[in-house]
Amino acid sequence: MSNFTSCGSFSPSSFASATLILPAVSLGNVPQLTADLLIFSLGLKRVGFVGRGDTVAPFAGRGEKGGEIVTGVIEVYGQEGSELYVIQQRSPTLKSQKDRHITLLKTFINSNAFGAVLILTSLDSAIQNDAQLLTPYQRIIPPSLSSLPSQLQKIQNIPPLSLSLSQPAASVQNITSSYPPFLPAAGLTRRLLTALLEEKMPIPHGAIAAWCVEGDNRGDSRSFADMVLYVLDLQDVVQVQEPASWEGLFGTTEGWSGGSGADAELYG
Template sequence: MFVSCSNSSPDFRGFTLILPAVSVGNVGQLAADLIISTLDMTKVGYIYTDCLVPVVGNNPYATSEENAPELSINAEVYSLATKKLAVIQIRSPIVKNKSRSFCQLLISWVKKNGFGRVVLLSSSHAYQRDDQQLAGTPFRYLLTPALQSTVGDLMQKLDWKLLESMVAFPGVSEAEKCIIIPGGGITKRLYTDSCTEEIPLAVLLKFCSEGDNMPDAFALVNYLNEWLQLVQCTNSDGTMASTKWKVPSSWRLLFGSGLPPVLF
C-alpha cells in the first residue's frame, strides 16, 4: 500500500495523521493543501491502491521552475518530523463500491505504523441540516471511544459542538437516531470502522455548499489549529494573532485558466 520515496520507510510511531475525506466542496482536501504548503512538509511516499481513480499532474506545491515539473499522483504522504505530523493528501474520488476496502486499507496502515491519533477533515451539505444543526457554529466534531478518553475534556474547554444524531427514518420512527453526514464521502464509514477497530480518530467537519470553497478550507484549518496548534495563533502578549496560511501555487488554477480573449 505505502511506497516510500527513499530506500527506508519513515517511522510514524506516535505521529498525528491528518487526512481529508473527498466530500462536498473538497474542503478537507483544500485544508490539507494549506497545511502541507504552510508547514513546507516533505513528501515521503505515496499510497498505491486500486480504490482511487488514477490521476497524475505537476507538483501542486511548486515554488520555482526547478521543482514545478515534479509529478504528483492521487494519494501522497507528507511528513514533518519536528512536529510528529503526517498528512495524506487525496486528489481523486474513490472508485465505486471500493469505499469499504479503502477504509480498511487505511485502518490497517494506521495500525501497522503505530500512529498516535488520526484526524479526518471533512464537510457536509449545509442544506441538509436539521433544526438543531442550524443554530450556532457551522463546525462539528466526532471522537471515537479510543480518543474520547484523552481529548474529550479539551473539546469541552474549546466549546466545540459534537455532531448531533439525526432521525434515521423521518415520519416513520422519531425515536431511532443515528449519525448522518450527507455529502461526507467516506467520513461516516471510516468513523464507524475506527470505533470498531479501536482507532483514536477525530472527525472535524464544516457544513458548506458547493462553490468557491477556499474560505471554507481556511475556516476548517483554523478550527483544527485551535486544537493542534500547528501554526502560531497568539501573540507574545497572549492576544489572538491573525494566522497566516500559505496558499499553494496550484490554487491559481482552481477554477481553470480563465476565458480565452479570442472569445471576445
C-alpha cells in the same frame, strides 16, 4: 506486508505516536483543499504513498515544483521525525473499491501505530438547523473513547454534531447503535469512523465536520485550516497560505471565470 511505499530514505518508524490528518472526499472537496493548505503552510514534503492507487480514480498532474508529479495514489506528507502527517487523496474512491479503500487506510493507520487520527469532512449546509447556523464546525468523537490524547484535547471546544435526519431505509437494517451518526454528503467518513473502532484497542481519533455548499470553497477551506491549526495548538506559529497551484483554481480573474474574478458571484 506493508502497504506504505516510502519516498527516498524516509522511515515509516517516524509515524509512531504522531498525529495523522485524514481528509475524507466529501462535499465541495473542502477537506482536500484544507489538506493542501496545511501541507503548503506547514512546509510538509511528500514522504510516501499508501497502496498502489487501485482504489481511487486514475489521476496525474504537475506538482508545485518543477518535475514533481502528483497522482491519484494516496499521498502522505510530513517530515522525518515530525509529529504531524497529512494524507492527501486527490481523486475520488472507486465505487467498487470502497471496502478495500477503507481497509487500506485502516491497515496503514494501525500498523504504523499513530498516536491520534483527525478526520476532516464536510456536510451540506442545507441540512443545518437554526442553532447550527452559528456553529460552522462540529466534532464527532466516539462515545466509547474514555479520554483524548493531548494532540486532540482542544477538539472538545468544538460543539458536538447533532443531526435530526431520517436514515435511509437501506442503512437502518445495518445499524446497531447511534454511532457513527448518519452523515449525508460526507463520503466515506462514517465507514472510516466505524473501521477505526473495530480494533480491541483503537487508536484515539475524532472528526471535524465543516458545513459548506458547492462553489468557490477557498474561503471555507482557509477557515477549516485555521480550525485544524487551532485544534493542533499551532494557530500562533503557522499562517495559512495558498499554494501557487491554486492560481486559477476556480477560474482566472478575467472573463467567464468564476473564482475570484469578475464573475465570482456565480459561485455565491
